Structure formats: structure tokens, C-alpha cells
Amino acid sequence: MTDNLSHAPAPAVTAASSGRAQNVKIRARGVNVFYGAKQALFDVDMDIPDRTVTAFIGPSGCGKSTFLRCMNRMNDTIVGARVEGAITMDGEDLYAKGLDPVLLRARVGMVFQKPNPFPKSIYENVAYGPRIHGLARTKAEMDHVVETALKKAGLWDEVADRLSHPGTGLSGGQQQRLVIARAIAVRPEVILMDEPCSALDPIATARIEELIDELRRDYCIVIVTHSMAQAARVSQKTAFFHMGRVVEVGDTETIFTNPRDTRTSDYITGRFG
Amino acid sequence: MTDARQAPSSRALIERSLKRRNAAERRFRLYGVLAICVALGFLALLLGRIIQQGHSAFVAHEMSVSVPLDPSRIDRSYPAGANYDLMAAEQVGALLGISPTDEAALTEVREILSPDVGLQLGEQVRDDPALIGQTITIHAPLGDDADQYLKGEINRETLEAQRVLTDRQLDWIDRLEARGVISSALNTGLFTRGDSTQAELAGLLGAIVGSALMLLVTAAVALPIGLLAAVWLEEFAPKGRLTDFIEVNINNLAAVPSIVYGLLGLAVFINTLGLPRASPLVGGLVLALMALPTVIIATRSSLRAVPPSIREAALALGASKTQAVFGHVVPLAMPGVMTGAIIALAHALGETAPLLMIGMISFVPGVAEGFTSAASTLPTQIFIWENAAERAFHERTAAAIIVLLAFMILMNAAAIFLRRRFERRW
Structure with missing residues (x-):
């Protein structure tokens, strides 16, 4: 029964009952993150289910982006950043000695706050990942990969006739979908989104949210958002972060209607944040 | 109501001070215009004098x-x-x-x-x-x-x-x-002949060829080394005491008087390594040492100007650090790197003091045949001609300066063109 639910384009109503039993894709236990001497995350435990949208909410500086970046080891690129604790994906330790972060980042795609297409053509933007990973051998294969990724990102119809135009010439919302297509083209298992709509207007935001809901069927999606309305709209699970700690994790429905912690209810009702 | 009577006085105060502030603003604008006029005046004087002296040599x-x-x-x-x-x-x-x-x-x-x-x-x-x-x-x-x-x-x-x-x-x-x-x-002879003791037969070809060969050596040595050093320092080096120390010293090297580089070249390249003196090879190596800090500093600042989001985008797709840097960051920094490099080379082209140290003030009649034969260069040729007694060498000195300035303007124009043409906005 749980299996059926996780694959159906489940309306949010069912999330309350389905969330608990889904396959755990990423499991975090006792995660502490330090930037130099400053500790940014304290003892984070979390199970992130597969083929579900998990939203991280919380006030600025609460550590939600930090935790997101732990899952594809982007924190490695920050000088002085240190991660303690265990994060596993499908049971595999992401911080194991032998694990190459390059391979991990091919399995865990990421979309950033500000659309950051490469200053190259639309085609080259999408083809870059598959090319460096050797995912397409011939030009025809690459064309197919690019087309599929752009179609999945809902951008194909808008750009099919101008693939050679620069990606930076698209509108903000189109750029963000291009960046999602670029991430999808590498065929990741998880897509991390760090406030993907914060630089977009409401119409572009709605399109991205629709897209996220479609992508949920194939990917494990984690989204950091400042908009509680967005978290309520797109996610099935929600985690509330405060001062570097996870205050509450649960089904989105429960968090928004019946939070256990007063800090959560205060934040949700707009008393702080 | 007492408040209302005090209020207009603040308006009056502002009006009074406004007059003063406006006057100060006009005065400062005037100073600025004067400063520009003085600078342009000196430039015009310099160029005018050189052209007046040198035009007859053509x-x-x-x-x-x-x-x-x-x-x-x-x-x-x-x-x-x-x-x-x-x-x-x-x-x-x-x-x-x-x-x-x-x-x-x-x-x-x-x-x-x-x-x-x-x-x-x-x-x-x-x-x-x-x-x-x-x-x-x-x-x-x-x-x-x-x-x-x-x-x-x-x-x-x-x-x-x-x-x-x-x-x-x-x-x-x-x-x-x-x-x-x-x-x-x-006077086509000015461009088709080498140096001569006879003023009417003295030309700049030897100096132009010598300078060109020397700049080739400088570019071939300074550009790759400078680029790689800057990329490593900016993108790969672990931030710490050592990199700080290296950075401070690179900045110091940019300020070392050029004659010191000449002494270094004399001691290392000529005396220790036994490379031929007065050759474009040695001159180019010395100038490369001088140009290196400039190239490194220019390259680093243009690497820094590439937004971090581009690096993140590439890394998040699973590009290795090297792929991200050489596939995305360096190409985007290239216009800035080229601009810096050309300016460093233009600077090297006019450098005289270190070349005197490595023997380039010797009288070289013909045109250098290769990188290891003795050669003259434009700035040292100017130096040699300036010291000559014949009146005719005076106008030739000025003419050589005009040629040197023309080459420099050309190179700087190329740098500006590259910057305009390939500059990117984010």
C-alpha cells in the first residue's frame, strides 16, 4: 500500500499517512557542521524519503542551506568548513574516505538561489554535465539527452528553436528551468534546491512549483524555502530549522496544522522569522 | 507656536549653508578640471616636443x-x-x-x-x-x-x-x-637598415627585430607561468600563512626596481648559465621576470571577478575542480588576463635599465638573426643614439621614441579592444 502511494501523484492530503513508511533515501545522524570555530549545525538527525519533496524552512541563518549543502558535499568547497556525524545515501556513507565527491555530485544535483547558467548556449548548458561524465557517446545521443532534459524541465517548447542562443539571454524563470534541466541531464537520484524561486516573479514561481511536483515522481527532492506557502504547496515532508537545530520534522500537513513545538507554531504564524 | 517661530530659522540656516556648499562644489569641480588640464598640458608638451624634434627624421x-x-x-x-x-x-x-x-x-x-x-x-x-x-x-x-x-x-x-x-x-x-x-x-632607410655609425645610414630595423624577438621570449615565458601561478594561488592553494607570504612577496616583486632584475639576469643567466650576453633570449628572460608579478596580479584579479556561482554550478554538476577552473573560470577571466598581459608586455617593451645591465648598450650593426645573437632593442637604441655626438642622431633619437610610443599605443589599443570586445556583464 505504501508503495502505491509513493508512486501515485499523491495529493498532499494523503501525505500525512504515507510519509512515515516511505523508503529512506538520505539518512543523517548526529550531524554537526562548523565554519571555522563557529558551529552552524547541532546534532541534526533526519530521514529524507525517496520520491518525495522535503522542504526545509526556518529563519535566515538557521542552518537549512548548510544542511542542504552537506548532502552533495558542497561544503567541502568552503574554506574552514567541517562536517561531523554520519550522512548516508542508500546506506552508503557520503563522507567515507573512498567516496569521490565528484561522483556524489553527479548523483545529487543542485539548483541554486540565483539562476546560474553558464555564459554559453542553451544546448551547451545542458550538455555540459553529460559530456564531462561521458553519458552520451555520439552527437545524436547527446541531442537526445539534451532534448529529454529540457522536456522534463518544461522548457523544450520555449527554446527548441534557439538552442544555440546564450542561456544567459533567457528570462529569470526560464534560466532557473534551464538550470534544472542541466541538473536533470546528469540523471541524478536527488535534486537539492536552495531557495530556487526567491529571485523569481509569482508566475515563474508557479511554473517551477508545478515542475517540482512533476519531478517528484522520479527524484528525491529537497527544497530550502523562505516561503511557508511554498513549502505547504510543494512538499510532503517539512523540517523546521532554528538556530542550527532541527526543531521539528514531519508531514507537511501536520507541521502546518498541528505543530508540536511552540517555536514552530510561532514561526508559522509569523511571530518571528 | 513657539516651535513654528523657530522652524523657519532652520530653513534659513540650510539656505545659507547651501550657498556655501554649492560654492565648494563648484570650486572642487574647477580643481578637477585644472588638474586634468595640467596633466594634458604636460602630455601635449612632451609629445609636441618629441614630434617637433623627430618628425624631420622620417x-x-x-x-x-x-x-x-x-x-x-x-x-x-x-x-x-x-x-x-x-x-x-x-x-x-x-x-x-x-x-x-x-x-x-x-x-x-x-x-x-x-x-x-x-x-x-x-x-x-x-x-x-x-x-x-x-x-x-x-x-x-x-x-x-x-x-x-x-x-x-x-x-x-x-x-x-x-x-x-x-x-x-x-x-x-x-x-x-x-x-x-x-x-x-x-626616409625608408629608418625602417630597413640596422644601426650604423653613419647617422644617415642608421636605421631602426635591428632594434625593432630585437625588441620583437625579446618580447616573444617574454610572452612565451611570463604568460604561461604567470597564468598557472595565478590560477593555483587563486583557485587551488590552501589559504594560510604560506599563501599569504607568497602573495605579499609577489606584490613586493612588482615594486622591485628594474635595474635589480638586470643585475639578477647578469648574474644568473649570463654568468652562471652562460647564456650569450646582449641576446634577445637573456633580455626576454629578464623582462619575463619583471612582467611575472604584473601578469599574476592581473590574472588573479580577473579570476576573482568571475562570480562564484559559475564555479558552484560546475562543481554541483560533478565537474572536478580542474574542470570547473579550466572549463569555466579561466575562459571567462581570459579577456582580463589578456588585457593585463598586454599591458605588462607594453611595459616590458619600454624597459631600458635591466637591458643595459645585460650588455644591450653595445653597438650592434645588422639585424639579429636569432634569439641568441647579439641584438639591439628600441629603448636601448634610443639610449645609444641619444649619446651620439652627431646632430643628425638627435632627430633620429626622437624618431625612435616616436616609433616606440607608436608600438606602445598599438599594444594598449589592443588591450582596450580586447576588454571592450570580450568583456562580460553578470
Whole structure:
């Protein structure tokens, strides 16, 4: 029964009952993150289910982006950043000695706050990942990969006739979908989104949210958002972060209607944040 | 209501101070305009003086003279031994009504001519001995003193004893010019000849070729090393004491006086490594050392200008650090890198002091054949000519400066063009 639910384009109503039993894709236990001497995350435990949208909410500086970046080891690129604790994906330790972060980042795609297409053509933007990973051998294969990724990102119809135009010439919302297509083209298992709509207007935001809901069927999606309305709209699970700690994790429905912690209810009702 | 009576006074206060502030603003604008005017004035003075001194060197007087090659005066077995200068002087003397037996007068005629006349005659006879017995016409530059006289640099009013040319020589030059034997033309020799002790035969080709070879060496050494050093420091180096130390020292190196680099080149490249002195190779290596800090600093700042989001985008897709840097960051930084590199090279082109140390003030007649043969360069050529006694070298010095400035303006224009053309906005 749980299996059926996780694959159906489940309306949010069912999330309350389905969330608990889904396959755990990423499991975090006792995660502490330090930037130099400053500790940014304290003892984070979390199970992130597969083929579900998990939203991280919380006030600025609460550590939600930090935790997101732990899952594809982007924190490695920050000088002085240190991660303690265990994060596993499908049971595999992401911080194991032998694990190459390059391979991990091919399995865990990421979309950033500000659309950051490469200053190259639309085609080259999408083809870059598959090319460096050797995912397409011939030009025809690459064309197919690019087309599929752009179609999945809902951008194909808008750009099919101008693939050679620069990606930076698209509108903000189109750029963000291009960046999602670029991430999808590498065929990741998880897509991390760090406030993907914060630089977009409401119409572009709605399109991205629709897209996220479609992508949920194939990917494990984690989204950091400042908009509680967005978290309520797109996610099935929600985690509330405060001062570097996870205050509450649960089904989105429960968090928004019946939070256990007063800090959560205060934040949700707009008393702080 | 008391408040209301106090309120207008604040308005009055502001109005009063406003007048003062506006006056101050006008004054500062005026200072700015004055500063610009002074700077432009100096620039105009400098350029004006150089052009005024040097423009005449781009035109030179030349003479055509027909010389019958008398077989009795040329030894067929040793044609180079004949006194062609005298034969030419006799022909010019004949035009002026001077008897071939008046040796004193002929010696003075020879002083008007350039030794190039005799050299050309000798070369032509050597190449084709069949010319002996015929009459051939030679076009050659006029002697430098005569040329200076015709350009108005030598004044007839000066006492004869204080002039390089006698009254008689001046009359002859005037008559030759009136008869059309002497004419003025574009001084192509300035760009087709190497250096010479004879001012009228001295050209810049050797210096231009020498400078070009040297800059090639500089570019080939400084650009790759500077680029890689900057990329490593900016993108890969662990941030810490060591990298800070290296950074501080690179900045210090940019401020080291250039003559010190010359001493270093002399000690290391010439004395220790035994590379040939005064060669473009050694000069280029020394200038490369000088250009390195500039290239590194320019490259680092343009790498820093590439937004981190591009690096993140590539890394998040699973690109390795090297792929992200060389696939995305460096190409985007390239216009800035090229601009910095060209400016560093333009700076190196005009550098003189270190080249003096490695022996480039020696007199090099011909044109350098390769990177290891002795060569002259534009700035050292200017230095050498400036020290020469002949008046004609003065205008050539200024002309060489004009050529050097032209090359620099060209390079800076290229840098500006690259920046405009490839500059990216984020």
C-alpha cells in the first residue's frame, strides 16, 4: 500500500499517512557542521524519503542551506568548513574516505538561489554535465539527452528553436528551468534546491512549483524555502530549522496544522522569522 | 507656536549653508578640471616636443649620381679595392666645376656624400663585374651634415670654424639642390637598415627585430607561468600563512626596481648559465621576470571577478575542480588576463635599465638573426643614439621614441579592444 502511494501523484492530503513508511533515501545522524570555530549545525538527525519533496524552512541563518549543502558535499568547497556525524545515501556513507565527491555530485544535483547558467548556449548548458561524465557517446545521443532534459524541465517548447542562443539571454524563470534541466541531464537520484524561486516573479514561481511536483515522481527532492506557502504547496515532508537545530520534522500537513513545538507554531504564524 | 517661530530659522540656516556648499562644489569641480588640464598640458608638451624634434627624421635628402666605372682604375682581380668614393666625388665635383686634380676640394665634396655611395658601387661591381667600363647611376642618402643643413639645422650665420660644413660646402649643397641632384624623400632607410655609425645610414630595423624577438621570449615565458601561478594561488592553494607570504612577496616583486632584475639576469643567466650576453633570449628572460608579478596580479584579479556561482554550478554538476577552473573560470577571466598581459608586455617593451645591465648598450650593426645573437632593442637604441655626438642622431633619437610610443599605443589599443570586445556583464 505504501508503495502505491509513493508512486501515485499523491495529493498532499494523503501525505500525512504515507510519509512515515516511505523508503529512506538520505539518512543523517548526529550531524554537526562548523565554519571555522563557529558551529552552524547541532546534532541534526533526519530521514529524507525517496520520491518525495522535503522542504526545509526556518529563519535566515538557521542552518537549512548548510544542511542542504552537506548532502552533495558542497561544503567541502568552503574554506574552514567541517562536517561531523554520519550522512548516508542508500546506506552508503557520503563522507567515507573512498567516496569521490565528484561522483556524489553527479548523483545529487543542485539548483541554486540565483539562476546560474553558464555564459554559453542553451544546448551547451545542458550538455555540459553529460559530456564531462561521458553519458552520451555520439552527437545524436547527446541531442537526445539534451532534448529529454529540457522536456522534463518544461522548457523544450520555449527554446527548441534557439538552442544555440546564450542561456544567459533567457528570462529569470526560464534560466532557473534551464538550470534544472542541466541538473536533470546528469540523471541524478536527488535534486537539492536552495531557495530556487526567491529571485523569481509569482508566475515563474508557479511554473517551477508545478515542475517540482512533476519531478517528484522520479527524484528525491529537497527544497530550502523562505516561503511557508511554498513549502505547504510543494512538499510532503517539512523540517523546521532554528538556530542550527532541527526543531521539528514531519508531514507537511501536520507541521502546518498541528505543530508540536511552540517555536514552530510561532514561526508559522509569523511571530518571528 | 513657539516651535513654528523657530522652524523657519532652520530653513534659513540650510539656505545659507547651501550657498556655501554649492560654492565648494563648484570650486572642487574647477580643481578637477585644472588638474586634468595640467596633466594634458604636460602630455601635449612632451609629445609636441618629441614630434617637433623627430618628425624631420622620417624624411631624408638623397642624391643621385652617375659614375662611369673607368676600367683603368678598377683592378678586375680585386674590384673592392678601388676608390669608388673618389670616383663619385669627382663626378659630383664635375657638376660643380671642380677640377679632378683639386684634391682638397674633392675631399670636401666627399664629406657631403654618404659613404653609402662608394659601398653601393663596390657591391654592384662585385656582383656583376661586367659593369666595369659602363656608367651606373646610384641613389644614396646625402651625408648627415648636408642633410641637417638642408633641414635648416645648420645656420649659415654661425662662424665657419664652429660649423661642421664650410662655406664652400654650403654653396655646393645649395647648387646641387637647385640642379635637382639632391631631392628629399621618405626616409625608408629608418625602417630597413640596422644601426650604423653613419647617422644617415642608421636605421631602426635591428632594434625593432630585437625588441620583437625579446618580447616573444617574454610572452612565451611570463604568460604561461604567470597564468598557472595565478590560477593555483587563486583557485587551488590552501589559504594560510604560506599563501599569504607568497602573495605579499609577489606584490613586493612588482615594486622591485628594474635595474635589480638586470643585475639578477647578469648574474644568473649570463654568468652562471652562460647564456650569450646582449641576446634577445637573456633580455626576454629578464623582462619575463619583471612582467611575472604584473601578469599574476592581473590574472588573479580577473579570476576573482568571475562570480562564484559559475564555479558552484560546475562543481554541483560533478565537474572536478580542474574542470570547473579550466572549463569555466579561466575562459571567462581570459579577456582580463589578456588585457593585463598586454599591458605588462607594453611595459616590458619600454624597459631600458635591466637591458643595459645585460650588455644591450653595445653597438650592434645588422639585424639579429636569432634569439641568441647579439641584438639591439628600441629603448636601448634610443639610449645609444641619444649619446651620439652627431646632430643628425638627435632627430633620429626622437624618431625612435616616436616609433616606440607608436608600438606602445598599438599594444594598449589592443588591450582596450580586447576588454571592450570580450568583456562580460553578470
